[in-house]
Amino acid sequence: MSQSALHPAADQATRLLGLWDLMLWVCAGMYVLVIAFLAWAIWRRRRAAYLIEPEVMVSDPGLERALGGWAVLIVVGLIVLTTASFLTDRALATPGERPLKIKVTGQQWWWRVEYQDGPVERWVETANEIRLPLGRPAEIELASDDVIHSFWIPNLAGKTDLIPGRTNRMAITPRRAGRFRGQCAEFCGFQHAHMALDVTVEPEAAFEAWRARQLAPAAAPADPQRAYGQQVFQAKACAMCHAIAGTQAGSRNGPDLTHVASRRTLAAGALPYSKGALAGWIANPQALKPGTNMPAVRLSADEQAALVAYLDGLK
Amino acid sequence: MSSPCRVRAERLLALLLAAAVLAGCEREKRHIGPSGPEAAPVIQTTPFVPGGAQPLPKDPRAEFYENNAFEVAQGARLFRWYNCSGCHSNGGGGMGPALIDDQWIYGSEIEQIYGTIQQGRPNGMPSFRDKATEEQIWQLAAYVRSLAGKNSQVASSRSDAMAGIPPRNQASPADAGKETPPKRLR
Numbered sequence: 371m372s373q374s375a376l377h378p379a380a381d382q383a384t385r386l387l388g389l390w391d392l393m394l395w396v397c398a399g400m401y402v403l404v405i406a407f408l409a410w411a412i413w414r415r416r417r418a419a420y421l422i423e424p425e426v427m428v429s430d431p432g433l434e435r436a437l438g439g440w441a442v443l444i445v446v447g448l449i450v451l452t453t454a455s456f457l458t459d460r461a462l463a464t465p466g467e468r469p470l471k472i473k474v475t476g477q478q479w480w481w482r483v484e485y486q487d488g489p490v491e492r493w494v495e496t497a498n499e500i501r502l503p504l505g506r507p508a509e510i511e512l513a514s515d516d517v518i519h520s521f522w523i524p525n526l527a528g529k530t531d532l533i534p535g536r537t538n539r540m541a542i543t544p545r546r547a548g549r550f551r552g553q554c555a556e557f558c559g560f561q562h563a564h565m566a567l568d569v570t571v572e573p574e575a576a577f578e579a580w581r582a583r584q585l586a587p588a589a590a591p592a593d594p595q596r597a598y599g600q601q602v603f604q605a606k607a608c609a610m611c612h613a614i615a616g617t618q619a620g621s622r623n624g625p626d627l628t629h630v631a632s633r634r635t636l637a638a639g640a641l642p643y644s645k646g647a648l649a650g651w652i653a654n655p656q657a658l659k660p661g662t663n664m665p666a667v668r669l670s671a672d673e674q675a676a677l678v679a680y681l682d683g684l685k
Numbered sequence: 686m687s688s689p690c691r692v693r694a695e696r697l698l699a700l701l702l703a704a705a706v707l708a709g710c711e712r713e714k715r716h717i718g719p720s721g722p723e724a725a726p727v728i729q730t731t732p733f734v735p736g737g738a739q740p741l742p743k744d745p746r747a748e749f750y751e752n753n754a755f756e757v758a759q760g761a762r763l764f765r766w767y768n769c770s771g772c773h774s775n776g777g778g779g780m781g782p783a784l785i786d787d788q789w790i791y792g793s794e795i796e797q798i799y800g801t802i803q804q805g806r807p808n809g810m811p812s813f814r815d816k817a818t819e820e821q822i823w824q825l826a827a828y829v830r831s832l833a834g835k836n837s838q839v840a841s842s843r844s845d846a847m848a849g850i851p852p853r854n855q856a857s858p859a860d861a862g863k864e865t866p867p868k869r870l871r
């Protein structure tokens with residue numbers, strides 16, 4: 371899994387890297403010139419002292435020409451950088467064709483991800499993971515439920531803040547398949563560091579297959595233990611905060627768990643998904659992600675085992 | 686010209702301000718973990734006990750939640766998350782009674798409010814015994830008390846909810862900690 375702005379996998383990140391390279395080379399050139407001038411000035415002064423020449427030199431046509439050239443160089447350099455930055459900004463703001471609409475809401479300390487593409491019955495909700503079809507532009511709407519967060523997938527695009535009471539938008543046109551890591555980039559409290567996104571860019575067919583699976587409601591539990599697990603989920607505090615499509619649990623304070631077992635991470639990248647990690651998380655989320663808004667709910671061993679079996683079956 | 690007396694008064698004021706700032710450090714002290722201080726619950730349901738008025742037993746955990754701005758703020762979030770506002774509005778009352786006034790059917794002590802939320806009450810208040818953790822019920826109870834100005838020293842100064850007291854940053858220092866502040870917003 372990669373998290374680097376220097377290995378772009380989308381048009382937007384490529385643009386930004388181009389701008390970054392241009393700035394690097396322009397500034398590096400200027401830096402070398404400044405240092406060269408400085409070295410030259412030091413060397414020149416030594417020579418003047420050696421000659422013991424008391425009167426000040428009034429005119430130096432060579433130096434005057436060099437300073438004039440220097441001023442021109444600064445003006446040209448700044449114009450080049452300003453123009454390049456303007457063109458990059460304009461390219462980033464241009465939406466693509468047939469955009470895939472995704473709404474991302476930041477919450478302390480996880481991401482709600484809603485695919486609001488096509489008719490409402492085709493909308494899909496998940497958490498802490500984003501899948502993008504290769505080559506199709508995505509239009510991402512950014513909102514926050516509590517404090518300011520910042521959405522950043524370095525391989526795909528620059529940062530954009532999620533601001534309470536305001537909707538920001540950005541576009542991502544992925545060009546290379548792979549797995550990338552996103553991260554909240556604006557300090558937002560205790561667990562800011564554990565607020566990651568698992569991003570996958572894949573061919574459109576694979577994406578559509580994933581979306582079709584996510585669209586299905588949770589399968590009714592077949593074996594008695596899992597059925598008991600579902601009852602526990604609904605009777606205990608879990609249902610006060612979580613939704614599982616196809617059941618009575620419909621609360622939206624925490625992540626949607628309809629297909630929680632199909633994800634590769636738990637709790638916004640805090641731990642990789644496994645049945646054991648799930649059990650540990652439910653037993654004591656505060657030990658794994660101190661300060662998180664999910665409490666440790668008191669459960670008997672039977673209830674706990676049934677609950678884990680139930681959730682682990684929600685593929 | 687400043688007299689020595691005035692200088693002394695200024696020093697005293699500076700000292701008092703520093704003390705106030707330091708005291709503020711404790712106001713929001715957070716604990717992070719599964720739950721607050723544990724102790725056997727001592728819950729008194731109503732003040733109507735046979736044999737006339739008796740002092741209510743105090744729960745040792747009460748004070749911890751009651752006097753901590755962070756715990757009260759957690760309660761405010763849960764008040765929204767658990768849809769208390771669906772029945773009580775933002776404290777002003779709807780299908781359930783108002784919580785910002787000083788009229789209590791089941792008592793205004795934090796232990797009694799804890800009991801109300803945990804056990805539910807017959808005329809339509811659901812029980813949250815299984816739906817919320819003990820810690821959360823304490824946080825909710827502390828928040829409900831702050832709505833009514835019962836622990837105004839830790840009430841939030843920024844809130845969209847109604848409250849029976851002026852926000853902390855508008856209250857005069859003399860009001861701090863008073864049970865029933867003289868100035869009401871409504």
Ligand SMILES: [Cu+2]
Nearest residue numbers: 554556558562
């Ligand atoms: Cu953050």
